[in-house]
Structures are given as structure tokens and as C-alpha cells.
Amino acid sequence: MKDNSSHHAAEELLRKVALLEAENEALQRQVQALRQEQSQQAAVKSSAAPLHPLEKVARLTNSEIARYGRQLILPDFGIHAQLDLRNSSVLVVGAGGLGASCILYLGGAGVGRLGIVDHDTVDTSNLHRQVIHNEARQGMSKAHSAALSVRLLNPHCNTVVHDLVLDSSNAQPIIDSYDIVVDATDNVATRYLLNDACVLGGKPLVSGSALRLDGQLTIYNYRGGPCYRCLFPTPPPAETVTNCSDGGVLGVVPGIVGCLQALEAIKIATKMNTQDPPTMTLFSANSTTMFRTIKLRKRKAECIMCGDAPTITRLIDYVKFCGSSATDKTPDLFLIPLQERLTCEGYKKILETHTPHLLLDVREKVQFDICSLPSSLNIPLKDLELPESIEQVKKRLNAKDEPVYIVCRRGNDSQPAVRILQEQGITTGDIKDIVGGLNLWTDKIDPSFPKY
Amino acid sequence: MPHFTVLYFASAKDAAKAESEKLDWSSGIDAAALTRLLVQLHPELDQVLKTSMFAVNMEYMDQDQSWTVQPGDEVAVIPPVSGG
Numbered sequence: 240m241k242d243n244s245s246h247h248a249a250e251e252l253l254r255k256v257a258l259l260e261a262e263n264e265a266l267q268r269q270v271q272a273l274r275q276e277q278s279q280q281a282a283v284k285s286s287a288a289p290l291h292p293l294e295k296v297a298r299l300t301n302s303e304i305a306r307y308g309r310q311l312i313l314p315d316f317g318i319h320a321q322l323d324l325r326n327s328s329v330l331v332v333g334a335g336g337l338g339a340s341c342i343l344y345l346g347g348a349g350v351g352r353l354g355i356v357d358h359d360t361v362d363t364s365n366l367h368r369q370v371i372h373n374e375a376r377q378g379m380s381k382a383h384s385a386a387l388s389v390r391l392l393n394p395h396c397n398t399v400v401h402d403l404v405l406d407s408s409n410a411q412p413i414i415d416s417y418d419i420v421v422d423a424t425d426n427v428a429t430r431y432l433l434n435d436a437c438v439l440g441g442k443p444l445v446s447g448s449a450l451r452l453d454g455q456l457t458i459y460n461y462r463g464g465p466c467y468r469c470l471f472p473t474p475p476p477a478e479t480v481t482n483c484s485d486g487g488v489l490g491v492v493p494g495i496v497g498c499l500q501a502l503e504a505i506k507i508a509t510k511m512n513t514q515d516p517p518t519m520t521l522f523s524a525n526s527t528t529m530f531r532t533i534k535l536r537k538r539k540a541e542c543i544m545c546g547d548a549p550t551i552t553r554l555i556d557y558v559k560f561c562g563s564s565a566t567d568k569t570p571d572l573f574l575i576p577l578q579e580r581l582t583c584e585g586y587k588k589i590l591e592t593h594t595p596h597l598l599l600d601v602r603e604k605v606q607f608d609i610c611s612l613p614s615s616l617n618i619p620l621k622d623l624e625l626p627e628s629i630e631q632v633k634k635r636l637n638a639k640d641e642p643v644y645i646v647c648r649r650g651n652d653s654q655p656a657v658r659i660l661q662e663q664g665i666t667t668g669d670i671k672d673i674v675g676g677l678n679l680w681t682d683k684i685d686p687s688f689p690k691y
Numbered sequence: 692m693p694h695f696t697v698l699y700f701a702s703a704k705d706a707a708k709a710e711s712e713k714l715d716w717s718s719g720i721d722a723a724a725l726t727r728l729l730v731q732l733h734p735e736l737d738q739v740l741k742t743s744m745f746a747v748n749m750e751y752m753d754q755d756q757s758w759t760v761q762p763g764d765e766v767a768v769i770p771p772v773s774g775g
């Protein structure tokens with residue numbers, strides 16, 4: 240009996256040792272991977288245009304054949320398509336939600352040269368969709384981080400980092416040095432810039448976009464098909480454009496569109512799609528029909544960019560043309576003079592002195608549900624003008640001269656809300672909004688208040 | 692009464708507060724008449740339609756081309772999406 244139990248204990252110890260050894264080995268591998276990442280990081284250098292042309296090869300090396308074997312044995316792909324891919328260069332503009340999947344799949348598939356344009360830095364609030372970056376790279380240049388991920392995935396792919404904001408002064412030579420351009424950007428101005436530069440440079444433009452639960456995919460300026468301006472000649476007014484930061488986006492949605500962009504770029508590089516008519520693919524994540532394909536026409540003869548008599552023959556000022564900047568950052572609104580507004584510190588004093596007032600929060604309900612200041616009343620800006628909303632505000636006022644303070648996420652929506660309540664003459668007291676909104680409240684007053 | 696269907700995408704879906712709807716068909720609904728009809732039904736569509744494209748039965752239609760909605764047609768309102 241005694242013998243049996245000591246035997247049992249020894250067995251248990253051996254089992255634990257084996258477990259620890261396995262764990263140790265896994266940790267060693269992780270250390271090695273991190274070391275490799277560090278050395279690769281040092282190797283990824285920004286390259287200033289002009290680039291030397293991509294050196295073409297007539298055959299793949301043995302290690303390339305081993306790596307791409309699953310594609311090489313595909314009857315509809317094979318060695319010729321793989322060689323075409325190896326001998327082509329693709330420029331991906333944007334290493335965000337669309338670029339994340341697109342860049343990884345293009346790099347993994349064996350594109351010869353992969354250029355990456357982005358001037359932003361890695362931010363944890365974007366990692367839900369920008370899965371090519373990671374937590375440890377917070378603050379690192381996104382173009383560098385994306386190139387690093389590709390090098391770790393496939394050292395055969397020649398990555399080129401363009402850590403810059405693309406504009407009309409620098410875009411043309413960069414675009415001219417690639418075979419295919421992928422539009423994975425997040426703003427209207429850069430979309431028109433890329434379209435025009437691709438028409439001028441004669442490059443196919445694989446354009447993708449995503450917001451909330453919807454995505455779009457089109458190849459522009461390819462085999463007689465339309466350009467972006469043929470379909471959308473007028474840029475939407477800046478105030479009607481929603482970005483991911485304000486509208487929200489489910490991370491996997493740009494991921495899906497980015498995968499489709501990688502696929503289309505591969506099909507162009509390997510001439511798989513030369514018979515296909517131009518189309519636009521619409522992706523709706525929560526519709527019963529997730530994918531719809533719209534048949535497009537040929538380019539428009541009267542298009543000012545790609546038509547028979549184009550009036551745009553060189554790049555223009557796209558920030559001016561679109562009335563919005565070449566980023567997806569929400570600009571600050573200056574509708575009401577600063578001295579007529581309330582600072583975070585000012586509102587803190589009102590709370591501390593228990594001054595009677597009504598705090599109106601004009602964010603959408605879905606945002607109000609995340610976090611809100613105590614005893615605030617939530618009426619979204621878009622509903623504020625409704626008679627029942629005005630009634631609701633009036634009901635909450637305890638005196639005719641009770642001040643109303645208005646707060647939102649960034650201090651933008653709160654300004655038109657002030658104007659609406661002023662027009663309604665809702666109180667004889669102050670109607671003011673809080674500068675910088677709840678975001679600034681977290682930064683200046685209460686670091687424990689959630690920021691999103 | 693013959694009908695036609697309108698499909699709303701992206702910001703058009705938000706403005707119309709619907710993914711699709713069935714409307715009564717009448718003769719002579721061209722691009723301009725369709726725009727007027729949709730804005731009348733959903734005033735918030737006014738801005739969106741200024742920069743959207745139409746597709747009829749999954750085929751792109753020029754705004755300035757002569758075409759009219761036929762009974763049973765499926766008209767898609769497609770605004771540009773710019774996010775990423």
C-alpha cells in the first residue's frame with residue numbers, strides 16, 4: 240500500500256516536470272519570436288521615393304516553392320500565377336481596418352513588393368479591427384508596424400514603408416512606381432486623390448470602404464471601367480460624412496472588405512479577371528443577403544477625370560475640393576464663441592457648489608448607455624427639436640431661470656444644441672455647453688470616467 | 692396595384708430608417724421623379740441623394756440618362772462609404 244502511494248507521487252512529479260518543460264519550451268519560443276521581431280524592426284526602414292524598379296525573376300526559389308505549394312497545386316492558379324504575383328508590386332494606402340487584412344494576405348500570398356502608406360500611429364482603440372498591429376506597438380508608426388508584421392509572416396515579400404500623409408505634392412511618383420494601388424483609406428479627400436492619381440498614372444485602383452456594418456468594393460480605372468468620379472462626381476458635404484470613430488464599426492467588417500481587396504489585387508496581378516465586367520460589391524453584415532453585386536457601366540465619356548475631354552489634367556487640392564481633411568479625425572467645431580461656453584473646471588465648480596441646474600446630454604442613447612454624468616437627461620441632438628423633447632426639458636426645470644448645461648462626447652454636438660434651446664427660449668437662465676465634452680472631462684477632472 | 696422596391700444602403704439606410712420598402716408604381720418615374728418621391732417620403736434623404744448613385748435590378752443607372760422605373764423593379768440607393 241505504502242509502495243503504491245509513493246509510486247503514485249513519483250508519477251505525479253514526473254507529470255509536473257513534463258508540463259513545466261513544455262511550458263519552458265513555449266516561453267523560449269516566445270522570447271525567440273520577440274528577439275526576431277526586434278531585429279526585423281531595426282531592418283524595416285522608410286524608403287523615400289523614387290524606388291528602384293522591382294527586379295523580375297524567371298523562376299521561384301526552392302524555399303518559395305515550399306512556401307507557396309498550396310497555391311502552386313491549384314489548377315486555376317499554379318506556378319505561372321505565382322510568378323506573376325512575385326513579379327508585381329502593390330501599394331496599399333492605409334494600414335487601418337481595411338489594410339490590416341489586405342496587407343497580411345497580400346504579403347502572405349507572395350506579392351513581390353508591397354508598399355504601405357500610413358502616417359498614423361498604433362492606438363489600442365483601433366486594435367479591434369486593425370489586427371495587423373498589437374498592444375506592444377502602441378504609439379509606433381502604423382506603416383512600420385504593418386511592414387514588420389508582413390516581414391514576420393513572409394520574409395520573401397519586399398516591404399516598403401511610406402510613413403507620410405499622401406497629398407497632391409507627393410502622391411504621383413509613389414503611385415507611378417507600383418503596378419496596382421489599393422485604396423484602404425478612411426477619408427473622402429484621399430479617395431479622390433487616389434482616384435485622380437491612378438487615372439493620371441494609368442493604374443488600377445482596388446477601392447474598399449467600411450462603416451458600421453456595411454462595406455463597398457470596386458475596382459476603378461481598370462479595363463475601360465469607370466473611375467470613382469464617374470460614379471460619385473460630387474464629394475459629400477463634410478458634415479454628412481461619418482467616420483468610424485463617430486459612427487462605429489464592427490471590426491470584422493473592414494476585415495472582410497480588406498480580404499476582398501487582397502483577392503482582387505491578386506486577380507489583377509495574375510490576370511485572372513480579364514473577362515470580368517466592372518462591378519461594385521456591396522456588403523451588408525446584418526442583411527439576409529450579405530453580398531450584392533452591382534453591374535457597372537464603362538467609363539463615362541463626359542467624366543472630368545477619365546472622360547474623352549478631361550478638365551483635370553494634374554492633381555488638385557483635395558482637402559479644399561472635399562472641404563474636409565485627409566484624416567478620419569473629427570475636427571473641433573467652433574459655432575459658439577469660447578467665452579460664451581462653460582469649461583470642465585467651470586462645471587466642476589457648479590457641481591461642488593450644488594448650484595441648481597439641468598445637465599442635458601445630447602449623445603446617442605447607445606453612447607449614453609456606456610457612461611454618463613449623474614442626474615443628466617439624455618436627449619440625442621437629432622431628436623432635440625421635436626416638440627416632445629422640448630416638453631421633456633421644460634418638465635425637468637424647477638424654476639423659470641434655471642440654467643441648462645449641455646454636454647456631449649467632444650463638445651461639438653453640444654453647440655448646435657445650445658442654439659436650439661436658445662431659439663425655443665426654454666429658460667431665462669444660462670444655456671451653455673461644456674467645452675471638450677466628456678472626453679475632456681476625463682482628461683481634466685475625473686480620470687476614472689470612461690473614455691471611448 | 693403594381694409596386695416597385697427600393698433598397699437603401701449605408702447612410703441611405705440610416706436616413707430612410709429602413710433597409711428596403713415597397714412603393715406604389717406609376718408610369719414616368721425617372722431619376723428626378725424618383726429623387727423627389729424619396730425625399731418626400733424621407734426628408735432626411737435629401738442630402739444623401741445628392742451624392743448617391745442609383746442601381747436598377749442590380750445594374751448601375753446614370754442620373755442623367757433616360758430611364759423610368761418599371762413595375763416590379765428593384766431600385767438601390769447607394770451612397771459612397773468612405774470609412775475604413
Ligand SMILES: [Zn+2]
Nearest residue numbers: 466469542545
Ligand atoms: Zn471617370
